[in-house]
Amino acid sequence: MSAHAQTRTASRRRPTRRAKVLRRRLALIVTALVAVGIATLMVKPWADKAVQELSLPLRHEDVIRQQAADKNLDPTLIAGIIYVESRFRDQTSHAGAKGLMQIMPTTADYIARKSGGTRFEQGDLADPQINISYGSWYLRYLLQRYHGNVPLALAAYNAGEGKVDEWWRNAVDDGERFRVADHIPFPETRAYVSKVLSARRDYRREYAAELNFKG
Numbered sequence: 001m002s003a004h005a006q007t008r009t010a011s012r013r014r015p016t017r018r019a020k021v022l023r024r025r026l027a028l029i030v031t032a033l034v035a036v037g038i039a040t041l042m043v044k045p046w047a048d049k050a051v052q053e054l055s056l057p058l059r060h061e062d063v064i065r066q067q068a069a070d071k072n073l074d075p076t077l078i079a080g081i082i083y084v085e086s087r088f089r090d091q092t093s094h095a096g097a098k099g100l101m102q103i104m105p106t107t108a109d110y111i112a113r114k115s116g117g118t119r120f121e122q123g124d125l126a127d128p129q130i131n132i133s134y135g136s137w138y139l140r141y142l143l144q145r146y147h148g149n150v151p152l153a154l155a156a157y158n159a160g161e162g163k164v165d166e167w168w169r170n171a172v173d174d175g176e177r178f179r180v181a182d183h184i185p186f187p188e189t190r191a192y193v194s195k196v197l198s199a200r201r202d203y204r205r206e207y208a209a210e211l212n213f214k215g
Helices: 003-055 061-071 075-086 105-115 122-126 128-145 150-159 161-173 187-206
Strands: none
Touching: 061 075, 061 128, 075 128, 075 150, 075 187, 105 122, 105 128, 122 128, 128 150, 150 161, 150 187
16 A cells, blocks of 8 residues: 555544544543433432521420410411520520520519429520420510411510510500501611511421421
8 A cells, every 4th residue: 555545444443543533532421421410319308408598597496396286376486586596596686585595584483383384494494395396475465465466476575575665565555457567667677577477488388398388
């Protein structure tokens, strides 16, 4: 075979070898992409759950469910209060409120007397079971006091019954129906009520099954 013919033959073979190499590389890329896709599908539920836990945590749902059933409360409202008060972390505020539901010691003593907690000690508020039990008792008491009006009960949980009684009487004296935006003069308390109600909606959407919320 002449040198010219050999050159032509080699030139025809080289593209064929390059094509095989390219096909192998393409196959490796496709395989890698498929593997990444499968891994993403497997990891995504866990990652979504982890992100949800960071942005909207939930702990002690068994205690919340039990207290809600025992005291005829909305479990998502209890969860919303805990979220706004403490983000589900045991802590003591600068004002001295303690635990998950941030209960003041004087309020805890009152609840203990009314609920039969004769052996109650202030340190008990660090116990999630006791803290959520006392906080739920107080929430039920406030709802009964304000005839089921959730915003009024939440305002009292934050600012105290005396303040809310005053604000409610002012609204009644003016011949108006009590409204958070119009009749609560404390920006902090207005914001608190709105945050809890918003958190309640979030817990209903994200944790209805875990909290046994029936809607």
